[in-house]
Amino acid sequence: MSQVAIGIDLGGTNLRAAVFAGLPDSADALLVHRESVGNDRSPAVIVERLGVLIPELLQRTERGGLRIPVGIGFAGMLRGHHGYVANSPNFGWHDVALGSMLQARLGERYDVGIYNDVNAITYGEFKLGAGIGASDILAIFVGTGIGAGAVCDNVLLQGANNTATELGHTKVVIEADARLCSCGLRGCVEAYVGGKLLQERARKDLDTWASSTAVDLAGGVQNVHPGHLDAAAAQGDDYALELYSEVSPMLGLAIANAVTLLNPGRLVLGGGVFSRTPVLRDHVLAAFEAAVNPPAREGLQIVEAELRDTGGLVGAALLASGH
Amino acid sequence: MSQVAIGIDLGGTNLRAAVFAGLPDSADALLVHRESVGNDRSPAVIVERLGVLIPELLQRTERGGLRIPVGIGFAGMLRGHHGYVANSPNFGWHDVALGSMLQARLGERYDVGIYNDVNAITYGEFKLGAGIGASDILAIFVGTGIGAGAVCDNVLLQGANNTATELGHTKVVIEADARLCSCGLRGCVEAYVGGKLLQERARKDLDTWASSTAVDLAGGVQNVHPGHLDAAAAQGDDYALELYSEVSPMLGLAIANAVTLLNPGRLVLGGGVFSRTPVLRDHVLAAFEAAVNPPAREGLQIVEAELRDTGGLVGAALLASGH
Numbered sequence: 001m002s003q004v005a006i007g008i009d010l011g012g013t014n015l016r017a018a019v020f021a022g023l024p025d026s027a028d029a030l031l032v033h034r035e036s037v038g039n040d041r042s043p044a045v046i047v048e049r050l051g052v053l054i055p056e057l058l059q060r061t062e063r064g065g066l067r068i069p070v071g072i073g074f075a076g077m078l079r080g081h082h083g084y085v086a087n088s089p090n091f092g093w094h095d096v097a098l099g100s101m102l103q104a105r106l107g108e109r110y111d112v113g114i115y116n117d118v119n120a121i122t123y124g125e126f127k128l129g130a131g132i133g134a135s136d137i138l139a140i141f142v143g144t145g146i147g148a149g150a151v152c153d154n155v156l157l158q159g160a161n162n163t164a165t166e167l168g169h170t171k172v173v174i175e176a177d178a179r180l181c182s183c184g185l186r187g188c189v190e191a192y193v194g195g196k197l198l199q200e201r202a203r204k205d206l207d208t209w210a211s212s213t214a215v216d217l218a219g220g221v222q223n224v225h226p227g228h229l230d231a232a233a234a235q236g237d238d239y240a241l242e243l244y245s246e247v248s249p250m251l252g253l254a255i256a257n258a259v260t261l262l263n264p265g266r267l268v269l270g271g272g273v274f275s276r277t278p279v280l281r282d283h284v285l286a287a288f289e290a291a292v293n294p295p296a297r298e299g300l301q302i303v304e305a306e307l308r309d310t311g312g313l314v315g316a317a318l319l320a321s322g323h
Numbered sequence: 324m325s326q327v328a329i330g331i332d333l334g335g336t337n338l339r340a341a342v343f344a345g346l347p348d349s350a351d352a353l354l355v356h357r358e359s360v361g362n363d364r365s366p367a368v369i370v371e372r373l374g375v376l377i378p379e380l381l382q383r384t385e386r387g388g389l390r391i392p393v394g395i396g397f398a399g400m401l402r403g404h405h406g407y408v409a410n411s412p413n414f415g416w417h418d419v420a421l422g423s424m425l426q427a428r429l430g431e432r433y434d435v436g437i438y439n440d441v442n443a444i445t446y447g448e449f450k451l452g453a454g455i456g457a458s459d460i461l462a463i464f465v466g467t468g469i470g471a472g473a474v475c476d477n478v479l480l481q482g483a484n485n486t487a488t489e490l491g492h493t494k495v496v497i498e499a500d501a502r503l504c505s506c507g508l509r510g511c512v513e514a515y516v517g518g519k520l521l522q523e524r525a526r527k528d529l530d531t532w533a534s535s536t537a538v539d540l541a542g543g544v545q546n547v548h549p550g551h552l553d554a555a556a557a558q559g560d561d562y563a564l565e566l567y568s569e570v571s572p573m574l575g576l577a578i579a580n581a582v583t584l585l586n587p588g589r590l591v592l593g594g595g596v597f598s599r600t601p602v603l604r605d606h607v608l609a610a611f612e613a614a615v616n617p618p619a620r621e622g623l624q625i626v627e628a629e630l631r632d633t634g635g636l637v638g639a640a641l642l643a644s645g646h
Contacts, residue, residue: 077618086618136483150584152475152482159475159586160459163618170580171614174572187614249497254580257493261473261581263482291494293506295400295409295486 004030004061005069006054006110007317009117010046012075012090013037017053018313019061024323027128027307027314030061043096051105070106071113071316073120074098078162083114089182113320116162117312121305122149122268123156124315127323129306130268138264139305140167140255141271145182146190150262156319157262167258168194172250189254192247193284195273199225202243212239230277244283252287259300260293270305327353327384328392329377329433330640332440333369335398335413336360340376341636342384347646350451350630350637353384366419374428393429394436394639396443397421401485406437412505436643439485440635444628445472445591446479447638450646452629453591461587462628463490463578464594468505469513473585479642480585490581491517495573512577515570516607518596522548525566535562553600567606575610582623583616593628 005023009016015037018029033053037046054070076088083099085091103112115123122139131137135154141147146168150157157164168190169183178187182197191197206212206221214232218224233240259267274281285302307314328346332339338360341352356376360369377393399411406422408414426435438446445462454460458477464470469491473480480487491513492506501510505520514520529535529544537555541547556563582590597604608625630637 079618079621134483152480152487153478155476155478157475157585159619160457160588160623161586161618161621163616163621164475164584164586166583166586166616166619169616170583171576174576174610174614183616185614185617253494253497257577257580258584260489260493261487261584262480263484263487263489265483287497291497291508291510293486293489293492294508295402295484296482296489298402298484298486300483 003065003068003321004058004063005071005317005321006057007120007313007315007320008050008070008072009120009312009316010072010074011037011117015049016309016313017057018310018317019057019063020314020317021061021063023314023318023321024127027124027310029310029313030063031057032310033057041091041093043093043098043101046091047098047101047105050102054106054110066109068110069113069317069320069322070110071115071120071318071320072098072102073115073117073312073316075117078114078116081158081162083112085114111320113316115316115319116149118147119149119156119158119165120315120319121307121311122151122315123319124307124311124313125268125305126151126156126315127318128314129311130303131266134264134266134301136262136264137266137268138258138262139268139270141305142193142195142251142269142274143271144196144273145194146251147271148258150264152262167254170254170257172254189250193251195226198229198247198273202229205239205243210239213237214240226273226280227276230279233279244280248280248283249287251284253291255284256288256291256293259288260296263296265299266301266303268303268305326388326391326644327381327386328394328640328644329380330443330636330638330643331373331377331393331395332443332635332639333395333397334360334440338372339632339636340380341633341640342380342386343637343640344384344386346637346641346644347450350447350633352633352636353386354380355633355636356380364414364416366416366421366424369414370421370424370428373425377429377433389432391433392436392640392643392645393433394438394443394641394643395421395425396438396440396635396639398440401437401439404481404485406435408437434643436639438639438642439472441470442472442479442481442488443638443642444630444634445474445638446642447630447634447636448591448628449474449479449638450641451637452634453626454589457587457589457624459585459587460589460591461581461585462591462593464628465516465518465574465592465597466594467519467596468517469574470594471581473587475585490577493577493580495577512573516574518549521552521570521596525552528562528566533562536560537563549596549603550599553602556602567603571603571606572610574607576614578607579611579614579616582611583619586619588622589624589626591626591628
């Protein structure tokens with residue numbers, strides 16, 4: 001009987017968990033659990049909840065063992081490689097030693113590892129999803145923000161501080177009037193093509209000077225989301241197409257430059273916005289093709305993410321297991 | 324007595340070689356050799372010359388051994404990890420199986436490894452130069468072109484095709500009238516800040532519409548090189564400062580985005596142009612500071628390359644030795 005491992009995704013809305021028994025060969029879970037994160041998000045409360053939940057989940061699977069790997073994909077910025085959370089807007093945390101707090105609470109029976117949530121998803125895709133068979137992948141998720149992760153020569157790219165692959169905060173505009181990003185700096189690609197800021201901008205434009213069939217499709221300006229913009233673009237809507245012709249080359253450029261630097265064998269695309277914006281995706285990929293260094297493009301496969309919600313759970317469990 | 328290893332730098336002008344006996348602890352060489360590459364650069368001729376030279380060098384050191392590592396840093400674009408040269412403008416080569424040709428010529432006594440020349444230099448700096456003690460470095464060399472190499476979690480970043488870290492060919496301008504790079508595409512940072520193309524542009528400007536004290540410093544437009552532009556900029560010359568205010572942010576941005584993606588602990592700067600253009604370097608670094616993702620900047624050390632001419636020899640020998 002193989003060793004079990006626990007994967008957890010601690011996101012802004014949900015706490016999801018799964019117990020795996022077939023890693024590294026299978027992403028099938030013995031048990032999957034989901035609960036709302038809720039409003040009380042103090043570190044002590046979250047650690048206590050995990051401290052109760054994790055042994056409970058294990059007990060329900062009727063599996064045992066020692067040194068059980070517990071990998072947590074966390075929606076926040078880490079510092080270093082020991083589970084220290086530098087900052088998490090979703091939780092309102094600054095400088096929280098999540099890894100050591102949870103390890104102390106769970107005790108020696110468990111081996112806790114904390115990972116950036118997008119890195120965990122990337123690693124799950126690498127081992128058991130869209131990356132199977134590749135040694136070098138770059139995964140890009142266009143959702144509310146723009147997240148990315150990379151595996152280079154079979155190893156997750158984490159960097160010296162564990163803040164590598166922040167593709168959303170690579171800069172695509174140098175000018176002083178570049179758009180303001182949620183990170184506080186200007187000109188990040190996420191400020192132009194991240195779902196949240198793209199949507200805010202479109203609503204503001206459409207509320208003031210612009211008109212678009214996206215408003216009709218959405219049933220009002222304040223309901224417009226990128227899916228409506230994309231449907232409008234597909235119908236030849238001027239506003240949507242102009243917006244796309246401005247922002248698509250920016251994300252295409254950012255992806256092209258990342259591929260030029262990392263030379264992955266596979267580019268994995270996913271995320272809640274990209275899955276609902278096929279026209280945007282096509283424009284971005286056309287710009288990517290024009291800007292990528294041709295030798296890095298040679299042999300590159302462009303594929304869809306496969307694991308969806310379970311990717312982060314699988315990836316965190318794999319990383320914590322040392323696979 | 325430790326194993327010997329041979330490092331070779333096969334560049335556009337010189338063929339340099341060294342025999343090392345103290346790797347991975349010391350970059351001191353038993354013997355250093357340099358000769359001109361000369362005009363006859365056919366693969367057969369180059370392989371035969373190396374086939375004669377390498378055993379000769381070993382013999383002169385009076386060392387022996389079996390499976391002697393021979394690492395070659397080559398000025399060209401490789402494809403894959405077996406010493407296949409896709410393209411080398413310096414040698415006029417396309418699709419040359421340099422690794423297997425040389426291995427066949429030298430026989431089993433030697434273990435041949437072929438590496439991109441900038442990657443070899445980067446690895447030498449990582450192990451025995453400016454990178455000592457770091458696990459993640461990014462090295463950038465601004466010379467005729469803009470080359471870069473990276474080590475991530477102690478492993479040289481090569482990518483799926485062995486064409487990673489082509490920083491010079493990351494794009495910084497999207498517009499259709501972006502400057503043409505020697506790679507055939509437009510908007511590469513090398514087209515703006517690489518020594519060759521920067522110099523060509525300045526000479527053309529100064530020959531037509533612009534004036535600058537750089538011309539006096541150089542003794543004529545056709546002698547102007549980036550060092551003269553930098554001396555002029557230091558004196559407040561309008562042309563040089565305007566040129567710098569256009570191109571410095573581009574290289575600053577390219578470096579910032581690479582640091583944001585790779586999150587190195589150390590940024591190693593070198594190259595023949597950067598060493599003679601302190602004003603340009605300062606402008607570039609100021610732009611870098613403004614554009615880098617702050618979490619990736621935290622703790623980053625910015626240092627000078629240390630090994631100069633021997634970096635590529637040491638790095639190629641280390642890589643071929645498996646260190």
